[in-house]
Amino acid sequence: MSGSEPGQNPKRAHHDLGGVAKFLCERVDTAPYALTLFDRRVDALRQILGASGIMRVDELRRGIEAIPEVEYHRLSYYQRWVRSIVDNLLRKRIITAAELWAALAARDGGGQ
Amino acid sequence: MTTPPDLLATPAEALFAALLDVLAAKGVVREAELAARIAATDAASPAQGARMVARAWVDPTYRALMLADGTRAAEALGIPMLGAPPLGVLENRPGLHHLVVCTLCSCYPRAVLGYPPFWFKSAAYRARAVRDPRGVIAEWGTMLAPDTEIVVVDSTADYRWMVLPSRPDGTDGWDEAALAALVREGDMIGVTVPSPGPARARPSAATG
Amino acid sequence: MTRLGPGTRVIVRDDWPETRGEAHIRTPHYVRGREGVVVRHLGNFPNPEDLAFARPAATVPLYHVRFDPNTLWPPPRSADVLLVEIFGHWLEAR
Known part of the structure; x- marks a missing residue:
């Protein structure tokens, strides 16, 4: 057995959390949290994109893992998913940034 | 503009x-x-997994099927598994306890338990479960006998894992529906153990 | 690839693709370079390291491998066994 401390391995990716020392003293929040409608809708979209062959769950994970560490821990679970889904659909040219910006502007301007 | x-x-x-x-x-x-x-x-919720557990407690043939092939066992109770990852079932016994975690993301047996709960996705649970499972489950008030072997299952790839908890003492003669009503989400991940009555978090001397 | 039977002693490759660029790895950091024992072959699945980048993915064997936590962690530790799903190309028979 090597003497290294796996909980402090500098080579690990930041999502690779097993045994990581800095969380060992953090208590687990065991309180029940109901999912919001936003959470459910993001989850449903992920499933639809998977079922239609547009984006695999492995691609979702890759996109989540690509979120910088500070953001990764700041964003909620389904906020990370939105980041990843957008990133994947942009990479695959299913959508473009210009289309997203236009849709955001339309929503702003439309008072929604 | x-x-x-x-x-x-x-x-x-x-x-x-x-x-x-x-x-x-x-x-x-x-x-x-x-x-x-x-x-x-x-529609997928812990009630689905609880039905499987209760059936396994009363029907040895079903229990054998569940341990051999969780997917077929779920389907046998009408739970839709099409497109779901293969389901593996980990049997708790007196002296043996399983705890499921996904340290890489949030792999969870959604087809039989529904959406993963908040704690399952948290950094603290993911980091600590593989290293100090006794300390983690103690946060639910779960205390196992000191000589109970704890197997932690890191769900890292294409399988999904659920725990088949031990049937608690004091449930002789209970029907399947009453047994299923005892079984909670956490029991099927291993952070808690089922017990009859309202004192859900009591120490689990019942496994002995 | 040769199928690894139950009981085979294996070493998980001590490799860190994530330090060399974009990667998607399902082998947890804490078992890399560590010794374990194959419990069973779980089946064959497309390699997620390629699926994650929408590349053609070869089918690879997946094993359940058990580890002794004493070889993984310093105290505090309270697990007796760790079971991890690991793809065959990460394993070398000892």
Whole structure:
């Protein structure tokens, strides 16, 4: 057995959390949290994109893992998913940034 | 014309709404599909897994099927498994306890337990479960006998894992529905153990 | 690839693709370079390291491998066994 401390391995990716020392003293929040409608809708979209062959769950994970560490821990679970889904659909040219910006502007301007 | 906001600085909720607008305009996804998918996902809940556990407690043939092939066992009770990852079942016995975690993301037996709970996805649970499972389950008030062997299952790939807890003492003669009503989400991940009566978090001397 | 039977002693490759660029790895950091024992072959699945980038993915064997936590962690530790799903190309028979 090597003497290294796996909980402090500098080579690990930041999502690779097993045994990581800095969380060992953090208590687990065991309180029940109901999912919001936003959470459910993001989850449903992920499933639809998977079922239609547009984006695999492995691609979702890759996109989540690509979120910088500070953001990764700041964003909620389904906020990370939105980041990843957008990133994947942009990479695959299913959508473009210009289309997203236009849709955001339309929503702003439309008072929604 | 206003300057478009930087996408990464855009709140995820607004970005998601815009994304759905774009996808709807392209015919990739329709509102009705989203609603149908939400309804189907909401139908999977810990009550499904609890039915499997209760059946296994009263029917040795079903228990054997469940341990050999969780997917077929779920389907045998009418739980939809099409497209779901293969389901493996980990049997607790007196002196043996299993705890499931996904240290890499949030792999969870959704087909039989529903959406993963908040704690399962948390950094603290993911970091600590593989290293100090006794300390983790103690946060639910779960205390196992000191000589109980604890097997932690890191769900890292294509399988999904659920725990078949031990049938608690004091349930002789209970029917299947009453047994199923005892079984909670956490019992099937291993953070808690079922017990009859309201004192759900009591120490689990019952396994002995 | 040769199928690894139950009881085979294996070493998980001490490799860190994530330090060399974009990667998607399902082998947890804490078992890399560590010794374990194959419990069973779980089946064959497309390699997620390629699926994650929408590349053609070869089908690879997946094993359940058990580890002794004493070889993984300093105290505090309270697990007796760790079971991890690991793809065959990460394993070398000892």
